[in-house]
Amino acid sequence: MPLRLSLIDHILASLNLLPSPLFDTPLVPGIARVLVTACELNLFDTLDRRSLTLEQLAEHLDCHPDGLKLLLQVLVSAGYIRERKGRYRNSRVARRWLLTSSPFSVAPYVIHSPDIVDIWKNLPAAIRTHQPAQRMPYEEDPGDPEVQRQLARHYAGLASLASVLGREVIYKIHLPRGACSLVDIGGSHAAYSAMLCRKYPHLQATVLDIQPGIDAGLRTVEQQKLNKQIHFICTDLLRDSFEQQFPATFDAALYFHIAHLLQPEQNRALLTKVIAILKPGGQIFFVDQIPNQTRYSRIANTMVQLMANTMEIVGGTCYPFSEVKDWLQSCGMEQVREHRLLTPGATLISARKK
Ligand SMILES: C[S@@+](CC[C@H](N)C(=O)[O-])C[C@H]1O[C@@H](n2cnc3c(N)ncnc32)[C@H](O)[C@@H]1O
Numbered sequence: 001m002p003l004r005l006s007l008i009d010h011i012l013a014s015l016n017l018l019p020s021p022l023f024d025t026p027l028v029p030g031i032a033r034v035l036v037t038a039c040e041l042n043l044f045d046t047l048d049r050r051s052l053t054l055e056q057l058a059e060h061l062d063c064h065p066d067g068l069k070l071l072l073q074v075l076v077s078a079g080y081i082r083e084r085k086g087r088y089r090n091s092r093v094a095r096r097w098l099l100t101s102s103p104f105s106v107a108p109y110v111i112h113s114p115d116i117v118d119i120w121k122n123l124p125a126a127i128r129t130h131q132p133a134q135r136m137p138y139e140e141d142p143g144d145p146e147v148q149r150q151l152a153r154h155y156a157g158l159a160s161l162a163s164v165l166g167r168e169v170i171y172k173i174h175l176p177r178g179a180c181s182l183v184d185i186g187g188s189h190a191a192y193s194a195m196l197c198r199k200y201p202h203l204q205a206t207v208l209d210i211q212p213g214i215d216a217g218l219r220t221v222e223q224q225k226l227n228k229q230i231h232f233i234c235t236d237l238l239r240d241s242f243e244q245q246f247p248a249t250f251d252a253a254l255y256f257h258i259a260h261l262l263q264p265e266q267n268r269a270l271l272t273k274v275i276a277i278l279k280p281g282g283q284i285f286f287v288d289q290i291p292n293q294t295r296y297s298r299i300a301n302t303m304v305q306l307m308a309n310t311m312e313i314v315g316g317t318c319y320p321f322s323e324v325k326d327w328l329q330s331c332g333m334e335q336v337r338e339h340r341l342l343t344p345g346a347t348l349i350s351a352r353k354k
Helices: 007-014 021-041 054-061 065-077 092-097 107-129 145-172 191-199 211-223 264-276 298-314 321-330
Strands: 081-084 087-090 181-185 204-209 230-234 250-256 278-288 333-340 347-353
Touching (some): 054 065, 107 145, 145 278, 181 264, 191 211, 264 321, 278 321, 321 333
Parallel strands (some): 181 250, 250 278
16 A cells, blocks of 8 residues: 555544645655556566565666665555565565566556546546546547557556456356357457356357457457457447347346446447347346445545546546446346445446346
């Protein structure tokens, strides 16, 4: 965790004797920038399974030792690096969450996070006007090399998030016996489809997305050798008709992290199209940041609140369970259930077509 308070810090802060707002800024954004820099330098992978002296590490990373030492001091204070007798090694947190070799690595999401921070420069405008202050990255010109780099960071970040959240979500998804077809709405990197295809080896998944998302998904499919099970269709979810393209034959649909991008009427319209291509008895699985889900996790609530602020800037928001349930029921779904997840900030909702 970036801010690790000592007992004395904690007591003084709870007595309101410390200027706590100065921890939130500039201290936390400063630690965040240090962490992003360390990931971009590949510092944690360089320390994988070994400890190095400052000079050795500086040589590997092509850095000046005096500059690197300042970065390392913050990483040690923040708990990402340990230092003993002049040698540096990864902490437990870094080994589990930041190493490329770890199945739980969120390093690509850390590297993508400055793109999210950049959106927040438009927060005052969005708060004042309650209108989108900038476009979603998907609406930018995909031919622009800077947009291509940003989207590549975005999809890599989302795929790494899937490696953490996906295990829990996929464990909770139970497809009916004999289910063989899945449609993954805006599934891009295809990481969730890939996990479900491994859980259900007879499943055929169809991922619908724009071309840059599909390019990310094709890399997943190639790495995991799932090209016989996962297929892609380039489509505009909002504008294109589904029924002409697909017969109503899907056993299940994933609607993961799509709702927060859209306005309520757009969600209703898209869900209507998705549900129309499900078989009777077919299931939809919906994952998103749902407000007010937990009283016990302040982190989870703050993450959802920040996501709602971020989405407000680009024309979306986070929706409560009652609203999602209403959309699903009005589109002909029943048995709408929410499933709490341990991973903070996400909720799974499932429903069945009548
Ligand atoms: C927030 S991402 C979610 C990706 C994935 N489902 C997940 O949970 O990680 C939203 C996805 O919707 C796709 N998308 C956004 N607008 C779209 C549109 N109009 N047509 C097709 N795909 C779209 C994006 O490319 C992206 O893959």
